[in-house]
Amino acid sequence: MLILRTHFMKVLLMLLFEFDKVGCPRTKATECQCESIKSISEAGQTVSAMSVLEHSDTVKGTIMFKQQGEGPTLIVGKVTGLEPGEHGFHVHEFGDLSKGCESAGGHYNPDGTEHGNLEQGHVGDLGNVTANEDGIANISIIAERITLMGERSIVGRAVVIHSKQDDLGKGGDDESLKTGNAGDRLACGVITLRENVQESVTPGSRRPLKEAARIQHAEDIVFWEGSKGATRALQSLRNLDQGGHKQVTIKWDGSPAIIFGRNAGGEFILTDKSGFTAKGYDGRSKSAKELEQMFLNRSGGKNRENPGYVKFAGNMKAIFDEYERATPKDYVGFFKGDLLYFTTPPVRDKNYVFKPNIVEYAVDVNSDLGKKIGASKTGVVIHRQVQPDGTETPLQDPGIFVSSDVLVVPPITAERAPQVPHAALNKLEQVIKKDAAAIDSLLDQNKLRQMQMSDFSNILYAYTNSKVDTGLSGLGSDFGKWLETSKVSDKKKAKIAEYINNNTAGFSALWETVNTIMMAKDQVIADIDAQGGTVQQNIGGQAGGEGYVLAHPEGDIKLVPRSTFSAANRAVQR
DSSP, X not given: OHHHHHHHHHHHHHTTSSOOTTSOOTTTOSOOOOHHHHHHHHTTOEEEXXXXXXXXXXXXXXXXXXXXXXXXXXEEEEEESOOSEEEEEEEESOOOOEEEXXXXXXXXXXXXXXXXXXXXXXXXXXXXXXXXXXXXXXEEEEESSOOSSSTTOOTTSEEEEESSOOOTTOSSSTTHHHXXXXXXXXXXXXXXXXXXXXXXXXXXXXOOHHHHTSOEETTTHXXXXXXXXXXXXXXXXXXXXXXXXXXXXXXXXXXXXXXXXXXXXXXXXXXXXXXXXXSSSOOOOOSHHHHHHHHHHGGGGGGGXXXXXXXXXXXXXXXXXXHXXXXXXXXXXXXXXXXXXXXXXXXXXXXXXEOSSSOEEEEETTSHHHXXXXXXSEEEEEEXXXXXXXXXXXXXXXXXXXXXXXXXXXXXXXXXXXXXXXXXXXXXXXXXXXXXXXXXXXXXXXXXXXXXXXXXXXXXXXHHHHHHHHOSTTTTTTHHHHHHHSSSXXXXXXXHHHHHHTTHHXXXXXXXXXXXXXXXXXXXXXHHHXXXXXXEEEETTEEOOSOEEEOOXXXXXXXXXXXXXXXXXXXXXX
16 A cells, blocks of 8 residues: 555656656646546545745745545635735646746636636636735635546646736626636746655754644754754844844733634634544534533533633633634634633723733733724734644734734734843853764664654653753753653663663753753843833733744744743643
């Protein structure tokens, strides 16, 4: 079966080029007779593809496609740099962009029909996408006639976005029946298969997908990226005094965690993490009453005996309709976030004050954010946007929501550049130079895999988190003692202990680097906390909050004061 699947993928990949060896020239024909691709459909497999728009200095975007078996194809994406309004959106017959978008040919039209809309007309007719005032178009389409498999696969063809609105064949002239009078081709991209991401990497390369989904603490990056991760943390912290603070945003301490959006059938869903991934029952509540009952029925119905929990379930019920109204009816996908408040917060000392978890926030009523809070009924911070194929990304466009009753809190940046601790960072640079080779040897994934210790980085991370309870001083010095009492199997405990004894230099170097990053990071956090600004944060009356997120193209970095926020948060959880 593995050999057969590999064969299928090889055949599919050949479609990305000008022609393949079985007669599928995507730059020269509109039909593809590849039985190997058809076989994937017969096997009921899921195929994903994507297209990155190019051939434009201003219009950019990524479009993703997913089809399971013989079902419809989900098309989602985001395009920027457009003029506000509607723009024609089509699949064109060729993946030939050698002469720009013009060499992509006409609309993909294997049936020889006149131009129309998503339901009828050319197979490649996808209607219009709408750009907002900022020139951003969020795409979410369920296409019944588009397929990624079989002889009519669109893989290897091109997506094109146009300058004008597509009249859907109703313009009353010959051009309308051919192109929809959609105007010039603004940008285009070849539709290519999405490749699998490997689960294991060598230190310094990109993190595995499962780790990339989690924003890492600045000091924890080393566990997965080795010395290159340490260097990334160093450079990011140094850059803060050169305008880099504009990429630092407040990390909100919201609660509870919620997931909401619309499924492939267009049904609105609001739930929590447990409900979204529930096994044995359907936790994806499709009504306010359903949501309330889901919470009350947990723990065998014992939650009904807790007045506080009954109130919480009622609050969740109350916000269901508000989030449904705020989510566009044609959107397919989900949003992961944390609630900041169920109802408009009270005013105290000219500030809106709310405390969703352990951090209390005070926002100036006259600030831009304060005015938005005052106009809203509920507030949420969104961490991830989940596409129908499961792909998770940061929120693409906060303006996608259509009701002011729900405030999706925008990123709040640092007020000014912090005082960067150059002495601490210079020390970190010296430590990295001295310890890089030893750290990368210790974390060599190929070596760890051979020893059946691929989860070594996860174990280091678990240990670091445990130290929040007992104090972070001397981090690394009591790892052996922790390991003895951990839930790691006895066999693996012995293997890890032996490995560390054989790599003492690397193990010491790792913790020297981690501790030095943490020292520098904590100084940066303290300086930003002291700035004040639109949003005031405190934990038990002490200034400070959950910390900040530092944007980075290779993965965002958490700047979290573990000795204060993390410790307080774990105490509450206990």
